[in-house]
Amino acid sequence: MSELLFETIENLGSFIQKKELSPVELTQLSLARIQQHNAELTAFITVMEEEAINQAKQLEDELQSGKIRGPLHGIPIAVKDLLQTEGVRTTGGSKIFQDWIPDQDAASVQKLKEAGAIIIGKANLHEFAMGATTENPHYGITKNPWNVTKIPGGSSGGSAVATAVGMAFGAVGTDTAGSIRLPAAMCGTAGIKPTYGLVSREGCLPFSWSLDHVGPMTRTIKDAAIMLDAMKGYDPNDPASVKHDGSVVFEKSLPDLQGVKLGFCEPYMFAGITKSVKVVIEKAFRQLEALGAEIVPINLPGIDRALDGLRMIAQAEVISFHEPLLKKHGDDYGDDLKYRFQFGRDISATVYINAQRTRNEFIRTTLQKMYGIDALVGPTNVQPPYDIGSMVKEQAISNMFTLGKTPLANILGFPALSVACGFTEDRLPVGLQLIGKPFGDKRILEIADCYERSERWVQALKENANELYVNSEVKEKAMFP
Secondary structure, eight states: OGGGGGSOHHHHHHHHHTTSSOHHHHHHHHHHHHHHHHHHHOOEEEEOHHHHHHHHHHHHHHHHTTOOOOTTTTOEEEEETTBOBTTBOOOTTOSTTTTOOOSSOOHHHHHHHHTTOEEEEEEOOSGGGOOSSOEETTTEEOOBTTBTTBOOOSSSHHHHHHHHTTSOSEEEEEESSSTTHHHHHHTTOEEEEOSTTSSOOTTBOOSOTTTOEEEEEESSHHHHHHHHHHHOOOOTTSTTOOOOOOOOOOSSOOSOOTTOEEEEOHHHHTTTOOHHHHHHHHHHHHHHHHTTOEEEEOOOTTHHHHHHHHHHHHHHHHHHHHHHHHHHHGGGSOHHHHHHHHHHHTOOHHHHHHHHHHHHHHHHHHHHHTTTOSEEEEESBSSOOOBTTOOOHHHHTTHHHHHBSOHHHHHHTOOEEEEEEEEOTTSOEEEEEEEOOTTOHHHHHHHHHHHHHHSOHHHHHHHHTTTSEETTEEOOOOSOO
């Protein structure tokens, strides 16, 4: 049965619907996996064992009576502990909310439950989602399963790790400047930040109202499409929510990428990239071209000003939420957050408004530049994962910008995903990023799926996840035969 831990949601859903697999059995497998590895990896803050088994039994009864909710029926999913879960504590990765038990689910969690997903637990994160390392001072440091001395990326580090090692078959993450895509890349999995407003943020503790997104993290692109299809939808309780019909699930995969045009902004995408990561990305580019895609140079004027604007917007909005909490619980925050809050207080209304104007102008010019182009392409992470404990608080504010090229899609609000594309010579994962046009979520998922199926990175994850760590040390094992 253990081989099922790395099966796809797509296949597991078929097994369950044919009654070849029980939701209870599958949930017990996930819980056993968590018990086996969570003490070392710290992927979860709260494991919802009793709640998950009860959900599984209910879904098992429905299955026996002929009711099938869809492809997620009976599938264990992890939820980042930034999203509310009814009757189960939601900490935000903070000491401040260590005893808070919400009386309702976040909108995306509710939608997943309605679709038949089983919530297996609350995944660890960088405190209040304000960092790229998931070194949580209150609930423990989440470790990268490919090398437990390295960070998994953040802020949705626990969600990525839980998915990568078979503790869950997918997870919910949040993304303000890359917090879904960066840990997905660094843990060898997939993750999509949907178009701004496509998935409700209701019931999610905010970082930046203008930039926050909620989205799925999975092992395959098709599984990400299945989860996103269940999570999306208009919500009047989220002011940013939009009415947009149409499924993101694709029944048939693209046979090739003939006719696909991808824009590559080299001055931005390759700035700060290490040689080891660049080698992997350039190989992925060659594979995209071999599949038929055309990669063309693209200029994105105003990109530096726009990204500076993102910093201003994020820091101003986050302090507006935390200011009341700081007055009562200032000493309970981690050191890196205390340092970051200093910047938000100094941002004037004029600076904030001008940043939003810059953002709007950048969106308009980027859409013009993307005419005739399906998506932008580039690396997700430009550096391998840092050593745990190597970052000082003064550097925390810039980690997301240093580690990867994810913030661009947040200031734009365009859909963006990361798909595994290989490993450095130190056997650390690298992610390929696609940024689509507004509501082009399905299109970038199709392109990424075609690329993913042409490589064997998903298979490598399955082959190696069980063998990569023993007694907190990476095994000296060849990645590929």
